[in-house]
Amino acid sequence: MLELAARLRRLTPPALAAGLRTLGCDPVKIADFFDLAEWLIEPETIAAATRTLTRPELGVLRAVAEASGTGTALFAEVCKVLHVHGAGAEASTSAAEIRARLENTLLLFSHTDGENDDVYMHPRVRAYLQDGAQLPTLRELLAPPPPVLVSSDNVDRSILTRRAAHIAHASLTALAELLSALGTRPARGLSKGGLALPDARRLADTCGVDLDGLPALLARAANATLVAREGSFWLITPTGARWELMDLADKWADLATRWTARFPPGLPALLTRHQNKLSVARLRADAHWWLPLSGSQLDETLDTLLEEAESLGLTVGGEPLEFTQLVVAGDVTTATAALVEHFPEPVDRAYVQDDLTIIAPGPVSPALDVRLREVADAEGRGNAYSYRVTATSLSRGLSGGATVESIRQLFSEVSLTGIPQPLDYLIDEASRRFGVVRVIDATSEWSASLDPQATVDASVRTVIHAPHDLLQILVVDSSLTHLELTLGPPGHLLSRTDPEVVFTALSSARYPVVVANASGGVQRREHRRIARMPPPTATTQADPIDALLDRLATxxxxxxxxxxxxxxxxxxxxxxxxxxxxxxxxxxxxxxxxxxxxxxxxxxxxxxxxxxxxxxxxxxxxxxxxxxxxxxxx
CATH class of the missing domain: 2.30.30.100 (SH3 type barrels.)
Incomplete structure (x- = not known):
């Protein structure tokens, strides 16, 4: 342990930090380098460090173990051991690259000066590799992958491809509905995991999935960083907001790329040798061959990946298709083209009817769907998409920045039959009623200018401006009693409740309410709440690894x-x-x-x-x- 502690002490702080983070070190009980050395040679730590190592990496470790009978060996001797056990002429170069990666696991340490280039491995690590890990022999670790039998057949798989396209399209639609629902109304998450039952039922109904299938859908969205939990609520992320605007081909390609990125490093390249004959059994066999010490942890990872593959149409009935091999090989563009040609053709025109519904004879393009949802409520999905225009939905669009002219232009572009008269009347009526009720922050300058006496009471937080007859209705509305509205200056009501709460209550009661800014004008509101994703380098609390490094360096x-x-x-x-x-x-x-x-x-x-x-x-x-x-x- 003395040599190991000394080697740890000579490491630079960045190198030591990289190794500790790779191993998932808990620094609470580590006070100095001796404590760290003792933790590194515990059997559990060694097993965890080797569990994610690939076959070539374990081969180099095994060669170091054989060459370093006393703990330290010249790297040239390690390369000789590799050659003796069947490594090719390029072994020295590849071993040097692998050695650099292995140093991040703190399983071996290098020391290079003008004369010597040696590597050090603690005897307990060497003993684990030789006796405790049940590893294949060094020659077996260095052997090439087992050959595969590639048979040719004339089976028509077009039916499976169409089935895969149907599954993928349904999955993309469900994800889009989930993002839209969370953007409009975040879902409350439980402390023990999962969603609150009312929100779970709402989302399941909106997405067209069973209640039992909703957790898997939410997990897929979270794995793709389309949604995230912020505090107690699940919200759409900026990535999810951008994903919503993509066309179906780009959406699928984005998810497929994220899917392959979660494979263990090096495994996709190994799978390409199957030449369009990849199967789940072969995938599992290759994965365990590539990661000999991974155990059940790898099975759990593969189960998750295969479940997501089924939802993306990459597998049907648990078996991959021909274009799945293209995705694994990194050719997502060709795979996308092979799949999306079986997707239903999106439409950009619809029937705008007298009953204020909009019926699209097919799937609506994502960009148009987002525009329609700003001024209409989505009602149905399937072979036809349907929306309904209401006074509330139009008011929502106006408060979000739309104008009467832009709303009419949208319906004119979409409608196959023009704008019906009832819709035209509703747009005019919504425009006249828009902003009739205004919620004003009592601390704003404009609120104070209404009447000096209105803000004398410091407990008043909100001022409501509306016509006199409407104010009388608000005062007696039983659904607003919790706001404790009281009469103020002529044409105004006062409340001790926060302006945001007042606005939400009035909006839920379907009053034509807006929020007024400091100058008295209508304040544009973003009706979609987006999760605040911190930058990758931002941290909300002290990093325990950095704190450990500070203790060691003190x-x-x-x-x-x-x-x-x-x-x-x-x-x-x-x-x-x-x-x-x-x-x-x-x-x-x-x-x-x-x-x-x-x-x-x-x-x-x-x-x-x-x-x-x-x-x-x-x-x-x-x-x-x-x-x-x-x-x-x-």
Whole structure:
């Protein structure tokens, strides 16, 4: 452990941080490098570090274990071991690249100077690789992938492709409905996981899925970062808002690309050798061959990936299709073209009817769907899409920034039969009623200018402006009693409730309400709530790994730290009954002793001299250096 602690101490902070994050270190119980070294050589830590290693990486580790009988080996010797066990001529180059990746796992350490290039592996790691991990032999680890039998057949798979397209289209539609529903009204999440039952039922009904199937749909959206949980609510993300505006081909390609990105590194390249004959059984076999120590954790990952593949149409009945191989190989563009040609053709025109409904004879293009939802309520999905225009939906569009002219232009562009007279009347009526009731922040300058007496009471937070007859209705409306509305200056009501709460209550009661800004004009409102996604580098709390690095680096170069390090080194040697070469400062120079430490206390070392077989007591201040003996297990 002495050598391992010393190697850890020589690592740069970025290299050490990368390794600790790779291993998922919990730094709470680690106070110094000795604690860290002890944690690294625990069997659970070694098993976790090797579980995600690929076959080539394990091969290099196994070669280091064979070459480093004493813990340290020249890298050239490691390359010789690889060649002896069947590695090709390029083994030295690939082994050097793999070594750089393995250093992030803290399973081995490199040291290069002008003369030597060596690697170090702790004996417990070496013992685990040779005896405890049940690894294949080194020759088996270095062997090429097993060959596959590629048979040719003339089976017509067009039916499966059409079925896959149907599944993919239905999945894209359900995801789009989920994002639209969450954008309009976020769903409350439970502390133990899942959604509150009322929201779950609402979303399941909107998306056209069973209540039991909703968690899987939400998980797929979350895995693709289309939705995210913010506090207690699930919201659409900026990525999800952009995804909504894509056409169906781009939506599917985006999800397929994200799907392949979650494969273990190197596995997609291995799967390409199946030449359009990939199966689930072959995928699982190749995955376990590529990651020999992954165990059940890999099965769980594959189960999730295959479940998502089924929803994307990449598999039908659990078996991949021909274009699935293209996705795995990275040719998503060709795969998308092969699939979406079986999608229903989107339409950009619809029938706008006298009963204020809009019926589209097919799937509406995503961009048009978003525009229609701004001024109409979606009602049905299937072979035909339907929307309904109401006074509330038009008011929502006007408060969102639309104008009467832009609304009429939208319906004129969409309608196959022009704008019917009832809809024209409704647009005019919504325009006249828009902004009749205005909610004003009582602290704004415009609110204060209404009447100096209106804001004398500091508890008043909201002012409502409306015609006198409508104010009388608001005061007696039983659904608004919780707002505690009171009469204020002529044409105004006062409330101690927050303006946002007042606006929501009036809007829910279907009053033509808007929020007024500081100048008294209508404040544009974004009716969709988007999750605030922090940038990747932003952190809301201190990183525990950074805190650990700060502890390790505190007073690193101070005299007291060096003395503590020396004391811990000698104490660890005493516990493990190790023999050390200790360099001691004398009046006429220095001398080396071969000592077996017995104890360290009061600033002194008590040890037995292995050469003269006598006990020595030395002050720690006189010890210049300590190093393990050659060939000693650390």
């Amino acid at each position: 007073n690193r170069d101070s005299e007291r730290t060096e003395e503590d390090w020396l004391a811990r080194t000698l104490d660890a040697a005493a516990k493990t009954k190790s023999t050390l070469i200790v360099t001691v400062r004398l009046s006429d120079g220095s001398s080396e002793y071969l000592l077996a430490p017995a104890s360290v206390s009061n600033g002194r070392l008590r040890a037995r001299d292995a050469r003269s077989d006598i006990e020595r007591t030395l002050p720690l201040s006189a010890i210049i250096a300590v190093r393990p003996t050659t060939g000693q297990a650390q």
